[in-house]
Amino acid sequence: MKNVDSRSHVRGESVYLDDIPLVQGTLYACVFDSPHAHGILKSLDTSEAEKAEGVVKVITAQDLPGENQIGGVIPDEPLLADDEVHFQGMLVAIVLAVSEEAARLAVKKITAEIEPLEIVTDPRVAYAKNDLIVPPKAFHLGDTHTAFRACDHIFEGRADVNGQEHLYIETQGAYTIPTEAGGLRVYSSTQGPTAVQRCVSRVTGLPMHLIEVDVQRLGGGFGGKEDQANAWAAICAVGTMLTKRPVKYALHRMEDMRMTGKRHPYSADYKIGLNKDLKIVAYEAVFYQNAGAAADLSPPVLERTLFHCTNSYYVPNVTATAYSCRTNLPPNTAFRGFGGPQGMFVIESAIAQAAEHLNVPASDIQRANLLQVDDEFPYGQLAESEAVTSWEQADGAFDFARHQREADEFNSNSKYIKKGVALMPVCFGISFTKTPMNQARSLVHVYTDGSVAVSTGAVEMGQGVNTKMAQVAARVFSLPIERIKVHTTNTLRIANTSPTAASAAADLNGRATQIACETILARLKEVAKGLLGAENTADIVFENGFIFHKGEPTDWDWLKLVNEAQMQRVSLSEHSHYATAGIHFDWGTAKGHPFAYHVYGAAIVGVTVDCLRGIYEVDYVKTVHDFGHTMNKAVDYGQVEGGIVQGIGWMTMEEVVYDEQGKLRSNALSTYKIPDIYSVPKTIDIIPLETSRENLGVFSSKAVGEPPLMYGIGAYFAIRNAIRAYNSTVDPAFDAPFTAEKVLMSLYREISKEMKVGK
Numbered sequence: 001m002k003n004v005d006s007r008s009h010v011r012g013e014s015v016y017l018d019d020i021p022l023v024q025g026t027l028y029a030c031v032f033d034s035p036h037a038h039g040i041l042k043s044l045d046t047s048e049a050e051k052a053e054g055v056v057k058v059i060t061a062q063d064l065p066g067e068n069q070i071g072g073v074i075p076d077e078p079l080l081a082d083d084e085v086h087f088q089g090m091l092v093a094i095v096l097a098v099s100e101e102a103a104r105l106a107v108k109k110i111t112a113e114i115e116p117l118e119i120v121t122d123p124r125v126a127y128a129k130n131d132l133i134v135p136p137k138a139f140h141l142g143d144t145h146t147a148f149r150a151c152d153h154i155f156e157g158r159a160d161v162n163g164q165e166h167l168y169i170e171t172q173g174a175y176t177i178p179t180e181a182g183g184l185r186v187y188s189s190t191q192g193p194t195a196v197q198r199c200v201s202r203v204t205g206l207p208m209h210l211i212e213v214d215v216q217r218l219g220g221g222f223g224g225k226e227d228q229a230n231a232w233a234a235i236c237a238v239g240t241m242l243t244k245r246p247v248k249y250a251l252h253r254m255e256d257m258r259m260t261g262k263r264h265p266y267s268a269d270y271k272i273g274l275n276k277d278l279k280i281v282a283y284e285a286v287f288y289q290n291a292g293a294a295a296d297l298s299p300p301v302l303e304r305t306l307f308h309c310t311n312s313y314y315v316p317n318v319t320a321t322a323y324s325c326r327t328n329l330p331p332n333t334a335f336r337g338f339g340g341p342q343g344m345f346v347i348e349s350a351i352a353q354a355a356e357h358l359n360v361p362a363s364d365i366q367r368a369n370l371l372q373v374d375d376e377f378p379y380g381q382l383a384e385s386e387a388v389t390s391w392e393q394a395d396g397a398f399d400f401a402r403h404q405r406e407a408d409e410f411n412s413n414s415k416y417i418k419k420g421v422a423l424m425p426v427c428f429g430i431s432f433t434k435t436p437m438n439q440a441r442s443l444v445h446v447y448t449d450g451s452v453a454v455s456t457g458a459v460e461m462g463q464g465v466n467t468k469m470a471q472v473a474a475r476v477f478s479l480p481i482e483r484i485k486v487h488t489t490n491t492l493r494i495a496n497t498s499p500t501a502a503s504a505a506a507d508l509n510g511r512a513t514q515i516a517c518e519t520i521l522a523r524l525k526e527v528a529k530g531l532l533g534a535e536n537t538a539d540i541v542f543e544n545g546f547i548f549h550k551g552e553p554t555d556w557d558w559l560k561l562v563n564e565a566q567m568q569r570v571s572l573s574e575h576s577h578y579a580t581a582g583i584h585f586d587w588g589t590a591k592g593h594p595f596a597y598h599v600y601g602a603a604i605v606g607v608t609v610d611c612l613r614g615i616y617e618v619d620y621v622k623t624v625h626d627f628g629h630t631m632n633k634a635v636d637y638g639q640v641e642g643g644i645v646q647g648i649g650w651m652t653m654e655e656v657v658y659d660e661q662g663k664l665r666s667n668a669l670s671t672y673k674i675p676d677i678y679s680v681p682k683t684i685d686i687i688p689l690e691t692s693r694e695n696l697g698v699f700s701s702k703a704v705g706e707p708p709l710m711y712g713i714g715a716y717f718a719i720r721n722a723i724r725a726y727n728s729t730v731d732p733a734f735d736a737p738f739t740a741e742k743v744l745m746s747l748y749r750e751i752s753k754e755m756k757v758g759k
């Protein structure tokens with residue numbers, strides 16, 4: 001079934017923040033952000049901006065009606081800098097003007113005197129200074145100390161993995177309108193309407209019940225709007241409070257890239273110990289997370305790095321430690337995978353190193369260590385593993401050996417163009433690791449014309465969650481999907497929502513919707529039972545809008561029955577709640593059962609590298625992916641394809657560059673390269689793993705949003721393998737992304753040293 005939005009998307013009729021009709025008197029906001037990465041804010045001169053044409057007001061930290069604080073996890077982030085600046089792009093002052101242009105021009109007239117302080121951009125430097133966001137976190141399983149002594153082979157190394165710009169097509173933004181009693185209606189491009197509501201409440205001093213947050217849909221979020229949509233809404237809200245006028249701010253692309261955080265870069269040290277039979281006996285990893293200047297979501301991201309540090313493998317002895325290091329960069333934030341991919345990259349690097357030194361294919365080590373059913377994760381949960389089944393099915397369907405053989409044959413006949421192949425298994429835990437977040441609500445109304453309106457806490461951001469919500473209602477009521485409309489995500493209809501994140505939105509909100517619909521259905525069946533003189537509601541079945549009794553058609557259809565229920569004063573509305581059962585986690589012992597289930601899969605990735613020029617193409621990604629029972633093949637395959645391409649982009653061409661002054665050099669699409677249609681692999685094959693296990697997704701489906709991104713990690717190792725097919729002595733550092741430039745420099749290291757190019 002198609003995405004319910006596809007028609008309006010193609011016709012340009014879908015409504016995003018910028019499409020909301022403007023209210024008379026709307027002002028436009030723009031911010032003056034810090035031009036220095038670290039310093040004392042000695043003085044701020046806004047007088048010229050205030051005098052500029054069209055400017056209505058300039059707002060600084062002193063003017064905020066409520067608290068100058070937007071930190072969600074830890075209160076360490078002012079909305080507007082007051083005494084110090086901590087990164088380039090930190091918000092300092094807000095200009096409100098009658099047009100967007102006037103606001104932007106006025107911002108240029110603001111000047112700040114900043115006394116420079118030391119700038120740190122490297123997480124290891126921050127670590128050495130003990131500048132941590134939170135105390136370190138660690139996982140322990142078995143005893144690595146003893147286990148290493150018994151290992152036949154031990155390898156140690158370092159892996160670095162860079163950040164990633166979200167590059168949602170719709171930039172961040174918000175629009176606030178004053179409502180009665182001093183309240184606010186906030187339109188926001190956010191994954192977390194409640195987070196926006198809470199943040200606006202804090203900064204304005206208004207109680208939450210006076211703040212309505214409404215979200216139609218996002219032009220992409222990818223985690224970048226889980227927490228970091230808050231500031232823009234807060235800015236508009238403060239502007240509306242102080243002027244009593246509507247205020248809109250839709251960021252310019254360069255403002256967005258400069259002022260918002262990205263995927264966390266990590267630097268890591270690892271030590272891996274194996275036996276003669278290639279079993280990984282012990283694994284140690286130390287992660288240095290580049291958190292940026294404030295906590296934002298760094299602590300839970302750090303935790304998820306630990307949760308996924310052994311990927312799909314069973315390792316009996318694990319010690320993993322993670323440090324969240326404060327640097328003078330914009331606070332980094334959620335990004336599809338939420339720290340998990342970074343953890344996986346490190347163990348895949350360790351395995352690659354071991355394989356190269358032992359002169360065996362990395363896939364032999366990967367295969368030998370896949371999680372079996374009931375193997376223990378380092379955090380205590382036992383695996384309902386599909387790691388072996390997905391690997392075996394992928395091997396059966398695609399024939400890994402044949403792909404390797406074909407690459408080898410090609411390589412033996414080609415001097416400079418080389419092919420590389422890598423395998424990438426994935427295991428990703430589903431549930432917010434913070435257990436209380438795993439709840440959702442849904443509000444369903446059946447109207448007397450038989451149409452159905454659904455509201456949930458889920459935010460549509462292209463991932464198709466609204467389509468899935470409509471499918472749930474259509475399925476429970478047995479109605480055509482056209483009779484269902486999924487409405488905006490609104491804090492007055494659905495309160496206290498978790499953000500649409502952790503791939504769990506369809507699971508959680510889908511279950512809540514299912515419960516709401518089933519409750520209404522049960523009432524309707526009671527009404528039908530009375531009308532039909534039936535003995536048992538179980539004998540009454542709704543099918544395609546008709547009512548059957550004991551398999552026989554009746555005179556009643558959906559429309560008639562709904563109206564009869566209304567006449568009998570039976571409620572046609574329901575507000576339902578769902579909370580994932582059986583999950584818990586205790587950070588005291590760092591053990592528990594944090595995930596409802598895991599999503600598994602295995603991919604084979606093939607690349608072609610031009611070893612004269614350093615450029616490459618990803619030829620194919622072929623995967624067996626665990627969907628449970630997919631609710632919507634079109635939507636889910638789209639998620640797998642999109643995730644794979646985004647993962648490949650992160651691992652290959654997307655290079656976030658900050659200079660030593662903490663200035664973002666890759667600050668526009670001319671300097672930050674993302675995959676375009678030409679870099680999408682010619683072949684993406686997806687075979688569903690039909691897992692029959694009873695799991696906790698809606699209608700036995702499994703979450704799909706994030707896990708496929710991690711197949712993209714295979715591209716990194718495939719490129720490495722191609723390079724080594726050209727020159728087996730080349731041993732590039734594990735340092736993602738593997739840009740074409742880095743490929744070239746690693747191939748011609750000696751020459752590039754002489755020529756003094758590259759690092």
Ligand code: MTE
Pocket residue numbers: 219220221222223335336337461462463465500501502503504505506639642703704705706
């Ligand atoms: N797909 C599209 N098209 N746009 C997005 O912004 N975000 C991803 C994923 N797929 C995203 C997407 C991320 S980071 C998450 S957590 C999930 O969608 C969230 O949606 P779900 O919980 O409904 O899967």
Ligand code: LUZ
Pocket residue numbers: 300304334337338431432433434501502503
């Ligand atoms: N957000 C969050 C997430 O707050 N907790 C999580 O565990 C998580 N996981 C993935 C993506 N976003």
Ligand code: MOS
Pocket residue numbers: 191221222223224226334335336337338500501502503
């Ligand atoms: Mo996704 S990183 O959980 O928004």
